[in-house]
Amino acid sequence: MSENVYQFIDVQRVDPRKKPISARKQSFVEIYEPFSETQVNSQADRCLDCGNPYCEWKCPVHNYIPQWLKLIRTGRILEAAELSHRTNSLPEVCGRVCPQDRLCEGSCTLEEEFGAVTIGNIEKYITDTAFKMGWKPDMSYVVWSDKKVAIIGAGPAGLGCADILVRNGVKPVVFDRHPEIGGLLTFGIPSFKLEKEVMQKRREIFTEMGVEFKLNTEVGVDITLDEILAEYDAVFLGVGTYQSMRAGLENEDAEGVFDALPFLIGNTNHVMGYAEDKQAYIDMANEKVVVLGGGDTAMDCVRTSIRQGATQVTCAYRRDEENMPGSKREVKNAREEGVEFTFNVQPKGIVVDEHGKVAGVKMVKTQLGEPDENGRRRAEEVAGSEHVIEATKVLMAFGFKPHKMDWLEPYGVEINHWGGINAPEKGEFTHQTTNPKIFAGGDIVRGSDLVVTAIFEGRNAAEGIMDYLGV
Numbered sequence: 215m216s217e218n219v220y221q222f223i224d225v226q227r228v229d230p231r232k233k234p235i236s237a238r239k240q241s242f243v244e245i246y247e248p249f250s251e252t253q254v255n256s257q258a259d260r261c262l263d264c265g266n267p268y269c270e271w272k273c274p275v276h277n278y279i280p281q282w283l284k285l286i287r288t289g290r291i292l293e294a295a296e297l298s299h300r301t302n303s304l305p306e307v308c309g310r311v312c313p314q315d316r317l318c319e320g321s322c323t324l325e326e327e328f329g330a331v332t333i334g335n336i337e338k339y340i341t342d343t344a345f346k347m348g349w350k351p352d353m354s355y356v357v358w359s360d361k362k363v364a365i366i367g368a369g370p371a372g373l374g375c376a377d378i379l380v381r382n383g384v385k386p387v388v389f390d391r392h393p394e395i396g397g398l399l400t401f402g403i404p405s406f407k408l409e410k411e412v413m414q415k416r417r418e419i420f421t422e423m424g425v426e427f428k429l430n431t432e433v434g435v436d437i438t439l440d441e442i443l444a445e446y447d448a449v450f451l452g453v454g455t456y457q458s459m460r461a462g463l464e465n466e467d468a469e470g471v472f473d474a475l476p477f478l479i480g481n482t483n484h485v486m487g488y489a490e491d492k493q494a495y496i497d498m499a500n501e502k503v504v505v506l507g508g509g510d511t512a513m514d515c516v517r518t519s520i521r522q523g524a525t526q527v528t529c530a531y532r533r534d535e536e537n538m539p540g541s542k543r544e545v546k547n548a549r550e551e552g553v554e555f556t557f558n559v560q561p562k563g564i565v566v567d568e569h570g571k572v573a574g575v576k577m578v579k580t581q582l583g584e585p586d587e588n589g590r591r592r593a594e595e596v597a598g599s600e601h602v603i604e605a606t607k608v609l610m611a612f613g614f615k616p617h618k619m620d621w622l623e624p625y626g627v628e629i630n631h632w633g634g635i636n637a638p639e640k641g642e643f644t645h646q647t648t649n650p651k652i653f654a655g656g657d658i659v660r661g662s663d664l665v666v667t668a669i670f671e672g673r674n675a676a677e678g679i680m681d682y683l684g685v
């Protein structure tokens with residue numbers, strides 16, 4: 215560990231090396247090389263250990279960042295891994311996919327003048343390295359109760375909930391309709407951001423800890439909620455939001471127009487060799503692809519299209535680059551890989567050829583007006599600026615809203631005005647729904663958001679469940 219408190223001046227912020235662009239454009243493996251031990255030590259040593267760690271406050275799970283940076287720079291990896299798992303159920307995932315520029319790193323004291331400490335990549339390094347060294351969470355202290363909780367959904371919310379329950383001696387049984395755990399981590403986020411082996415390793419770890427997974431099991435189809443309620447002491451719903459939003463564009467159902475998620479799921483099934491019967495592969499090879507939207511999902515679509523061999527990929531977004539909702543890091547990565555960006559344009563309709571197939575997107579230019587109720591400046595159309603962007607395939611990435619859950623209707627769980635489940639953080643038992651035995655968290659409660667916020671809610675809901683069960 216360096217004695218030099220001005221290490222942040224002598225040592226610049228460094229991000230891990232990226233693989234060559236030519237390789238990135240063709241492969242579905244992560245684009246970053248891992249940090250070396252020397253790099254991690256010197257990057258961790260840049261932390262000022264400021265008295266009031268803004269990074270920790272801005273991190274949604276309130277990771278003990280300065281403390282694990284201190285442990286890592288003295289080589290105490292296993293202690294760092296233990297500490298990291300005290301606040302986060304999937305630190306190696308968050309290190310890979312959190313938009314750190316908006317969260318921990320964006321609020322690092324060094325950010326403006328010297329470049330933030332590379333927190334995310336160090337978080338990922340700690341758990342990856344600890345796993346390689348054979349580390350497993352210590353469960354020797356656990357005293358098992360006789361309580362059993364059913365978790366519906368093996369996404370980050372469900373896994374966060376299972377992690378806290380099992381560490382407190384409550385048996386979690388996790389149901390998911392997919393053949394692998396992870397939810398959108400496995401079936402939404404592409405493997406060039408998060409390799410699928412990461413979740414497979416997590417499944418091993420959770421299973422050894424005592425979490426039971428019932429995969430390929432859809433609640434409402436393969437098992438009823440009645441059966442689950444009869445067998446378990448409480449239920450947690452971490453079912454995500456799966457209804458793709460549409461813009462109501464003219465010809466939006468034309469041949470060659472697809473929603474983002476089926477495209478991404480089909481690609482993952484193809485790359486991973488999962489059964490394709492439920493979601494088929496949509497091939498962008500030799501196509502001119504236009505992706506509508508500017509968030510993380512849009513970035514995943516453009517970069518997947520490039521890797522599938524599209525001849526031209528354009529992301530069309532209605533505000534400017536500064537106001538894009540996704541991670542700036544992913545926009546930069548997309549641009550490096552050859553994606554073109556068209557800002558300040560609003561789609562008005564899909565242009566079709568004489569066979570009804572996509573030929574382009576009708577656009578109108580926009581300018582930024584007054585802020586809306588969320589403080590974001592509205593995109594206002596510029597009169598007379600209509601034009602067409604050529605396309606042979608269009609992907610719509612306008613976000614997600616809750617899907618319909620008929621199987622939940624008879625159980626008195628209140629659904630709110632936008633279709634989400636009401637499960638307030640500040641109820642009698644945190645994240646309890648209007649059915650006392652049922653709790654909920656993640657995207658289905660807060661709306662489509664982030665991996666780390668879903669983990670946080672799942673963990674909090676577990677605390678609510680344990681209070682409810684009196685354990």
Ligand code: FAD
Pocket residue numbers: 311312313366367368369370371372389390391392396397398399402403407431432433434452453454455475478510511514655656657658662663664665666668
């Ligand atoms: P999900 O991850 O959606 O998991 C819900 C699980 O419930 C699924 O596995 C589903 O199969 C299961 N399920 C639903 N109904 C049933 C049923 N009836 N029976 C059995 N199982 C059921 N966030 C980031 O922080 N960084 C990113 O880079 C990022 N990129 C994203 C890219 C894409 C393409 C998308 C769509 C989202 C992205 N997000 C990202 C957002 C993030 O993935 C979500 O906010 C997060 O996964 C929500 O977690 P969840 O557990 O609430 O739901």
Ligand code: SF4
Pocket residue numbers: 272273274275276277279302308309312314317318319333334337666
């Ligand atoms: Fe940063 Fe996300 Fe890790 Fe928190 S969980 S320290 S926000 S990368």
